[in-house]
Amino acid sequence: DIQMTQSPSSLPASVGDRVTIACRASQTINTNVNWYQHKPGQAPKLLIYAASKLQGGVPSRFSGRGSGTDFTLTISSLQPEDFATYYCQQSHRTLGTWTFGQGTKVVIK
Amino acid sequence: EVQLVESGGGLVQPGGSLRLSCPVSGFSLGSYWMSWVRQAPGKGLEWVANIKEDGSEQFYVDSVKGRFTISRDNAKNSLFLQLNSLRVEDTAVYYCARINWGPTGHFDRWGQGTLVTVSS
Numbered sequence: 001d002i003q004m005t006q007s008p009s010s011l012p013a014s015v016g017d018r019v020t021i022a023c024r025a026s027q028t029i030n031t032n033v034n035w036y037q038h039k040p041g042q043a044p045k046l047l048i049y050a051a052s053k054l055q056g057g058v059p060s061r062f063s064g065r066g067s068g069t070d071f072t073l074t075i076s077s078l079q080p081e082d083f084a085t086y087y088c089q090q091s092h093r094t095l096g097t098w099t100f101g102q103g104t105k106v107v108i109k
Numbered sequence: 110e111v112q113l114v115e116s117g118g119g120l121v122q123p124g125g126s127l128r129l130s131c132p133v134s135g136f137s138l139g140s141y142w143m144s145w146v147r148q149a150p151g152k153g154l155e156w157v158a159n160i161k162e163d164g165s166e167q168f169y170v171d172s173v174k175g176r177f178t179i180s181r182d183n184a185k186n187s188l189f190l191q192l193n194s195l196r197v198e199d200t201a202v203y204y205c206a207r208i209n210w211g212p213t214g215h216f217d218r219w220g221q222g223t224l225v226t227v228s229s
Binding site for chain 2: 001030031032034036038042043044045046049050055085087089091093096097098099100101102103
C-alpha cells in the first residue's frame with residue numbers, strides 16, 4: 001500500500017503568514033494527490049485536486065504543487081477561517097486503495 | 110443541490126453489526142464511484158472503501174476486509190456500508206463521499222457523517 005507522510009503534524013502560525021505543508025508518498029504517484037481542509041463537526045472540504053488544480057469556490061490563496069513523490073500545499077496569506085486540519089490523500093487508480101496523510105493542524109501562534 | 114446524508118450509526122457491542130445508509134440527491138448516483146471515509150475520535154481521516162459506478166468492483170482498507178461490505182442501489186440513489194464483527198477500534202464518524210475522476214480521483218462532495226460507537 002502507498003503511505004502518505006505529512007509534515008509538520010502541528011503548525012503554529014499567525015494571520016497573514018505564508019504557510020506550507022508537505023506530503024511525501026512512499027512510491028511515485030504522478031499527480032494523484034488531493035488536499036482537504038477539515039474543521040471539527042463539519043464535513044471535510046476539497047481544496048486542491050490532481051496536485052495543483054484549485055477546486056471551484058476555493059480562495060486563490062490556496063495552491064498545490066508537486067509530482068512523483070513530493071507535494072506541498074501553500075496558503076499564501078493565512079486568514080482566520082483557515083485554522084483547521086489539512087490532509088493530503090493519494091488516489092492511485094490501478095491499486096484501487098487510497099490513503100490519507102496523518103494530517104497537519106494549523107493552530108494560532 | 111448535491112446532498113449526501115448518512116444514517117444508521119449508533120451504539121453497538123463488540124462483535125455486533127450495523128448497516129449505514131447514504132441516500133443522495135442532486136446527481137445521478139450511477140454515474141459516480143462512491144466511497145466511505147471514517148475518523149476515529151482524536152485521529153485523522155481514514156479511507157475505508159470504494160465502489161465502482163455499477164457496483165462491479167469494491168476496494169477496502171486492510172483493517173476492514175472480510176468484515177465490512179460496501180454496496181449501492183443506483184435505482185434508489187443510495188450507498189450502503191454493512192459493518193460486521195465490529196471492534197472497539199471501529200468507533201468513528203463515518204462519512205460517505207462522492208468520487209470525481211476528472212482528471213484524477215478525488216472526493217468532491219461529502220456527507221456530514223454518522224457516528225458509530227463500539228463499546229460494551
